[in-house]
Amino acid sequence: MIDIQKIREDSKAVIERYQVRNFNASDLVRRIKELDARRREAQQELDSTLADANATARKIGELFKSGKRDEAEPLKEQSADLKKRSKKLQEEMDAVTHELQELMTNLPMLPHPSVPAGNTEEDNEVIREEGEMPQLPESAKAHWELAARYDLIDFAAGTKVTGAGFPVYKGKGAVLQRALISFFLEEAGKAGYTEYQPPLMVNAESAYGTGQLPDKDGQMYHVASDDLYLIPTSEVPITNIFRDTIMEENELPVKCTAYSVCFRREAGSYGKDVRGLNRLHQFDKVEIVQVAHPDTSYEVLDEMVDYVAGLLEKLELPFRVARLCGGDLGFASALTYDMEVYSAGQKRWLEVSSISNFETYQAQRMKLRFRPAEGKNRLAHTLNGSALALPRVMAALLENNQTADGIRVPAILHKYTGFDMIQ
RNA sequence: GGAGAGGUGGCCGAGUGGUCGAAGGCGCACGCCUGGAAAGCGUGUAUCCGCCUAAAGCGGAUCAAGGGUUCGAAUCCCUUUCUCUCCGCCA
Numbered sequence: 001m002i003d004i005q006k007i008r009e010d011s012k013a014v015i016e017r018y019q020v021r022n023f024n025a026s027d028l029v030r031r032i033k034e035l036d037a038r039r040r041e042a043q044q045e046l047d048s049t050l051a052d053a054n055a056t057a058r059k060i061g062e063l064f065k066s067g068k069r070d071e072a073e074p075l076k077e078q079s080a081d082l083k084k085r086s087k088k089l090q091e092e093m094d095a096v097t098h099e100l101q102e103l104m105t106n107l108p109m110l111p112h113p114s115v116p117a118g119n120t121e122e123d124n125e126v127i128r129e130e131g132e133m134p135q136l137p138e139s140a141k142a143h144w145e146l147a148a149r150y151d152l153i154d155f156a157a158g159t160k161v162t163g164a165g166f167p168v169y170k171g172k173g174a175v176l177q178r179a180l181i182s183f184f185l186e187e188a189g190k191a192g193y194t195e196y197q198p199p200l201m202v203n204a205e206s207a208y209g210t211g212q213l214p215d216k217d218g219q220m221y222h223v224a225s226d227d228l229y230l231i232p233t234s235e236v237p238i239t240n241i242f243r244d245t246i247m248e249e250n251e252l253p254v255k256c257t258a259y260s261v262c263f264r265r266e267a268g269s270y271g272k273d274v275r276g277l278n279r280l281h282q283f284d285k286v287e288i289v290q291v292a293h294p295d296t297s298y299e300v301l302d303e304m305v306d307y308v309a310g311l312l313e314k315l316e317l318p319f320r321v322a323r324l325c326g327g328d329l330g331f332a333s334a335l336t337y338d339m340e341v342y343s344a345g346q347k348r349w350l351e352v353s354s355i356s357n358f359e360t361y362q363a364q365r366m367k368l369r370f371r372p373a374e375g376k377n378r379l380a381h382t383l384n385g386s387a388l389a390l391p392r393v394m395a396a397l398l399e400n401n402q403t404a405d406g407i408r409v410p411a412i413l414h415k416y417t418g419f420d421m422i423q
Numbered sequence: 424g425g426a427g428a429g430g431u432g433g434c435c436g437a438g439u440g441g442u443c444g445a446a447g448g449c450g451c452a453c454g455c456c457u458g459g460a461a462a463g464c465g466u467g468u469a470u471c472c473g474c475c476u477a478a479a480g481c482g483g484a485u486c487a488a489g490g491g492u493u494c495g496a497a498u499c500c501c502u503u504u505c506u507c508u509c510c511g512c513c514a
Binding site for chain 2: 009039040043044046047048050051053054056057058059060061062064065072073075076077078079080082083246367369377
């Protein structure tokens with residue numbers, strides 16, 4: 001949710017900025033402005049009515065105490081009237097507030113000035129490209145073929161046991177997966193992130209706090225009997241740890257990392273994009289989350305991008321970093337960098353990380369604030385990124401390192417896997 | 424799942440119808456004291472909204488949440504929810 005103050009101050013600028021997202025906010029903003037004005041009017045009226053009622057009640061109390069009960073009788077009537085009126089005003093105000101709130105949640109985060117305009121992926125701005133592209137023969141295989149050949153992943157078994165999109169990792173495939181998790185967590189620890197193991201299900205308040213609800217309702221698995229949601233990413237439970245808190249300024253930034261299984265319904269996905277490990281309903285991910293001071297949150301964002309780039313370098317994977325254009329930007333994000341690795345068997349770029357600064361979007365919803373040295377409490381900024389999502393990293397590792405003798409395991413992982421070749 | 428107890432400020436804890444946003448203590452901050460520290464003394468110490476862009480000031484709301492009784496509710500009633508204890512079940 002954006003700060004309504006921005007709309008009060010300069011609604012034109014707000015509407016203009018939204019155009020980067022191709023989001024026409026003019027009607028919405030106009031109605032918000034109206035409602036906001038009405039709300040404040042209503043509150044003033046309500047407050048003064050309540051003030052009268054309070055004063056009257058106090059007077060009655062005094063009269064009772066001094067034994068002048070009969071004098072209190074007319075005041076009682078007056079008080080009853082005031083009560084009736086304030087009740088009505090309260091209802092009006094609640095209605096307006098509720099509507100205003102609802103409209104506000106329909107506004108996406110304001111994009112950062114550096115966000116390029118545009119509609120689709122095509123308009124994303126590649127700002128960095130690193131690593132050596134693997135030179136493979138024409139006969140190079142996609143990871144699902146390699147997985148079958150070396151018995152690393154049993155897609156059919158997963159389909160039988162659960163359904164499509166729930167792969168079964170096996171043997172060295174399972175070990176490699178575990179090795180990657182250990183590697184990512186250990187690196188995050190070295191970089192100052194505190195490791196967490198969060199719940200894999202969250203309640204509706206948490207899903208609302210990070211913005212999964214109400215916007216992306218259909219994307220999460222919902223356990224109806226207990227009204228809980230399977231997490232689509234550990235961002236949700238981790239960030240919500242800080243919901244409804246006021247931190248001390250010197251506690252910022254808070255750096256958290258967590259490994260978790262992630263569940264996504266991916267309703268509507270189909271086709272070649274979903275082959276193999278490319279898109280799953282259940283996958284593993286190590287996430288990094290930071291709660292940052294608003295004055296330095298973009299430095300934090302850069303730091304996170306550099307950190308993830310470092311991981312990819314260590315894994316010897318060629319990658320590129322793209323700044324998402326307005327049309328591709330998530331609802332809650334002010335600025336997002338996507339990290340993609342080149343997967344040589346499929347000859348395509350695979351997104352393995354998405355690193356975003358949500359500024360106050362989540363903080364506003366979850367009332368995550370801090371106490372500055374001077375002045376009023378301020379909303380913190382929240383950021384997060386994958387570091388990294390496992391399946392596509394796995395896909396790229398398998399594809400890029402295939403040789404006639406088997407699949408080579410990058411040196412950095414040897415101490416976690418205990419083997420250096422998959423044969 | 425069954426039985427009982429209870430949710431008050433950063434924490435502990437008092438408060439059973441009026442002047443209670445709430446005693447007292449702890450913690451924390453600042454000041455005094457000290458060679459320095461501890462102790463001691465003093466002062467301050469919740470959040471949100473509005474008047475007002477801000478400070479001061481004023482008004483409103485908040486004692487788990489929602490509703491009710493009453494002129495007036497932290498206090499009485501109802502519902503929901505959470506926590507704790509005992510029993511049952513169980514990784």
